[in-house]
């Protein structure tokens with residue numbers, strides 16, 4: 001404790017004993033404290049702050065050769081480590097914090113980062129699923145729960161939210177984002193930052209968030225992870241940037257750069273992104289962490305000639321902290337001494353890092369997150385389970401429900417066959433990104449449904465999705481798909497034949513999506529499609545429940561199966577959420593945050609495409625289309641049904657002209673025309689007909705979640721202002737250009753109630 005007291009005394013002496021209890025709002029005081037600390041730090045100590053090590057045991061990426069525990073341990077003692085990742089739990093983190101606080105000269109506390117992506121121990125749905133709820137309060141609350149648990153276990157900082165927009169379902173990491181749309185993606189990104197960081201970062205139950213991966217990682221060519229990104233300025237500004245801007249507006253404290261190159265320059269060495277845009281135009285005063293080993297990776301990218309060069313490029317471009325390249329700690333000093341790197345760049349990076357540490361209250365008390373009693377009480381608290389269950393129910397999307405097969409009647413004697421290995425899987429529903437959670441802790445669909453069944457439920461596996469896992473156990477494990485074993489088919493067939501209705505839970509293993517898990521085919525893996533077709537031969541009353549981390553290609557199922565429920569990977573409470581939806585205790589209200597293609601060949605497929613010069617449809621050959629497939633997706637962005645039905649009518653616009661500094665109202669009448677109380681996400685799309693750069697055929701610009709009783713109607717209003725119409729124009733400005741705009745309101749991105757107005761200059 002001695003060294004740490006010295007730091008406190010120094011800062012208190014210099015700044016009149018002002019405390020930083022509300023440090024998030026006390027930027028000026030913190031900046032002064034940071035400056036005073038920088039003044040007494042040696043170069044080694046400064047570089048140390050810029051070094052982040054992985055914990056000694058657990059990895060979320062390839063281990064660097066020299067990353068052995070002994071070097072790391074010695075460097076910790078020398079004050080050459082500013083942060084650690086993948087260390088979890090009060091006991092382990094206390095041990096590390098003690099080393100730096102008590103044994104280093106200045107006792108600067110570590111900031112502990114972890115991938116708290118959709119929960120810590122108690123898991124929410126994967127982020128893509130959460131985005132399907134379109135419910136910002138619930139998403140914020142889900143991140144809040146994650147922060148409560150993670151902070152109670154000693155984590156100060158999460159590497160979330162991932163705000164990468166992606167239009168490619170082959171990319172394994174679509175599960176970690178909010179889908180294809182910049183508007184929805186921006187709202188979700190902001191909600192997650194609010195949830196993690198809360199209102200006061202210095203509280204022991206809030207954690208710093210990270211906007212990642214800066215930038216354009218979701219546009220990796222052909223959906224192959226880590227692949228090249230080559231996109232236009234238009235796409236970068238109008239599609240990729242908005243969610244990042246939303247996080248900066250929300251006060252996100254850190255950014256992570258990305259593995260990909262962007263238009264020829266690796267993101268980690270990209271000063272346009274990190275210095276000009278992020279720290280310049282956007283005025284971001286937090287710090288940037290590299291992605292895992294991404295500084296070294298600039299060598300194979302063909303951008304840095306060796307490690308020293310990579311170090312120089314990364315620092316100059318604005319990467320403040322080095323995650324597991326081990327280069328800053330090894331090479332920065334020689335770069336400063338040889339005058340290739342100016343000390344002011346190091347001071348700037350260190351200031352940013354220290355600022356966040358001050359804001360977190362780590363200087364007030366480095367052990368404030370380290371209370372074993374709180375850890376015991378908060379982790380897995382029943383309230384957390386309640387919250388993730390709410391989130392899970394809201395994330396489910398009803399894709400099809402012919403003949404009202406759903407919801408099941410609760411007291412009925414209807415015989416139900418439950419089929420599919422995923423129905424009895426307590427691991428896959430946790431997804432792949434659950435490094436802090438315990439394996440096999442999800443409530444299974446079988447368990448969930450049993451709570452409703454009157455001994456009329458029979459379970460048969462049918463077929464395994466995978467045969468086994470291989471490689472490193474845990475986050476990095478690989479799956480081997482079951483391509484042959486159909487030995488369970490017969491038993492499943494018999495059960496289906498003897499039942500009134502069949503629930504089939506099919507989809508992806510939890511480790512088929514996520515980092516490094518791209519696919520070229522996105523159909524039901526292994527023998528599951530065959531199983532589905534075999535069961536269909538004996539019983540057509542099938543409810544298909546999908547479990548997956550990305551949009552799947554389910555064209556056959558859509559043509560043949562009467563009811564389809566998209567249940568993603570819903571986390572710890574999966575089985576309860578699905579059962580409550582199947583039995584009507586929760587009326588599904590989710591809407592797809594990503595288009596589902598009819599075939600992989602349509603990818604990238606997204607609703608906000610450009611019209612082209614030959615939009616068609618035409619009877620001729622020469623228009624923009626496929627000869628063997630329609631242009632449209634199987635299920636469009638924004639799509640999702642309810643057990644009830646909704647009717648839209650009476651679109652009304654207040655005025656056909658909008659002045660630049662004014663706003664106009666557009667309204668629509670929504671009626672619940674079905675038999676159930678239900679929620680509908682009323683969506684507003686706008687098209688900018690002519691502009692200095694071509695604009696999408698429509699863009700989401702607003703939505704409202706409306707709950708109605710059967711027979712009830714409501715007028716839903718949207719306010720349209722010039723601000724809503726802005727885009728990054730050919731003039732290199734965020735501006736709205738005068739001209740005509742179309743409005744569409746409805747239940748998905750095919751919404752067809754239409755109005756229009758003209759934006760005028762005065």
Ligand code: NOJ
Pocket residue numbers: 060061085115159212291292515
């Ligand atoms: C690599 C991933 O790209 C990043 O998102 C993650 O936060 C780090 N590994 C740390 O695990």
